[in-house]
Amino acid sequence: MDRFNAMRAFAAVVSEGSFTRAAERLETSPQLVSKYVSWLEEHLGVRLLNRSTRRLHLTEEGSRSLPRMQHLLAGVEALERGFVEREDRVEGKLRITAPVSFAARHLAPLLCDFQQRHPAVEIDLQLNDRKTDLVEEGFDVALRIGQLKNSSLVARRIVPVRMVLCAAPAYLARHGVPRSVDELQGHRYLRYSYMESVASPQLRAWMRGSADGEGGFTCNNGDVLTGAALAGAGIALQPTFIAGPAIAEGRLQVLLPDLALQELGLYAVYVHRQLLPAKVRHFVDFLQGYFGDPPYWDQLV
Structure with a gap:
């Protein structure tokens, strides 16, 4: 049985003067309060209360034990209050x-x-x-x-x-604007391998073939690849949180806007x-x- 709740029940009985009023204060039943106090006495091996039909009396052991229990209960309650206060503080x-x-x-x-x-x-x-x-x-x-x-x-x-295929207008003016995945053949891909999982198998095959061949360009940073696309180096698959401003300003053009890419x-x-x-x-x-x-x-x- 929970020693903390048992001590709390004993202290409440002494404070309130009856099991019934202690139960009301603790919002539980008098039977459970009585069970807690009996268990605590058995656990400690001493009688804490003498019970009569009208009154409760602390025994000598109960009088000695009560202040210590109250001190322990106050410490635990202060600790719990401290955690509640810390939970309210974002720090x-x-x-x-x-x-x-x-x-x-x-x-x-x-x-x-x-x-x-x-x-x-x-x-x-x-x-x-x-x-x-x-x-x-x-x-x-x-x-x-x-x-x-x-x-x-x-x-x-x-x-x-959101991911988009994009390239600079100057690059597209030199190499043509692809209108389908098939027409990407022959175009240079600026490869960011982390993002290739969103592409279809056909699109991935072009990406790997283009980037792995002679003169390939692979990088693990989207800003560098977007910069390379802006310089006219090829086609990049980039998130709009990187390429969006350049697209809005017309410095990059979205290709195959209806291309199915996983979200x-x-x-x-x-x-x-x-x-x-x-x-x-x-x-x-x-x-x-x-x-x-x-x-x-x-x-x-």
């Missing part, structure tokens, strides 16, 4: 890992706004396009882009991530759903809806 170091290009372009305003709302939170943002181990590396939240597989982690979708998403990933620290819970809630619906970078395209 502490929040360690976040995020993709390089997305964070560099879109996270600074969000993090500043979040800290204005919660000034007791310290932000530690680490940028990396690889999948970090949250537990091993001590991160509270990971922002990830892709199609997340089932795992022990909790993932909350923040916004859709990606930006996710907030964390370890536990239960007993989530306030700093993590508030940050993930803050992310939701911050970028708009559709996200502001897609409103340009």
Whole structure:
């Protein structure tokens, strides 16, 4: 039986002067209160109360034990109150890992706004396009882009991530505008292998063949590949959160806009759903809806 609840029942009986009034205070039944007190006496091996039909009397052992129990109960209740108060306060170091290009372009305003709302939170943002181990590396939240597989982690979708094939008008003027996947043959692909999972098998075959041949161009950073596309180096498959402004300004042109591509998403990933620290819970809630619906970078395209 729970020793804390047993001591609390005993203290309430002494304070209220009866099992019935103690039960009302603890919002339980007199039978359970009596059971708690009897169990506590048996557990301690002493009689704490002498019971008569009209009154309850503390025994000598009960008088000695009561102040100690009250001190323990007060300490536990203070500890519980402290956790409730901390749960209401959003504070502490929040360690976040995020993709390089997305964070560099879109996270600074969000993090500043979040800290204005919660000034007791310290932000530690680490940028990396690889999948970090949250537990091993001590991160509270990971922002990830892709199609997340089932795992022990909790993932909350923040916004859709739209992918487009695009190239500079100058490149298309030299090499022609492809009107179908078949017409992509002979065009140069600026390869970002992380994103190829969204493409159809036919499109992937062209991507790999074009990038792996003589004069191929492969990079693990979308900003570099978008820059290469802007310089007229070839065709890139890029998210609109990177390429959107250049498309809106006419410096890049979307190709095959009806092309079927699997949808990606930006996710907030964390370890536990239960007993989530306030700093993590508030940050993930803050992310939701911050970028708009559709996200502001897609409103340009």
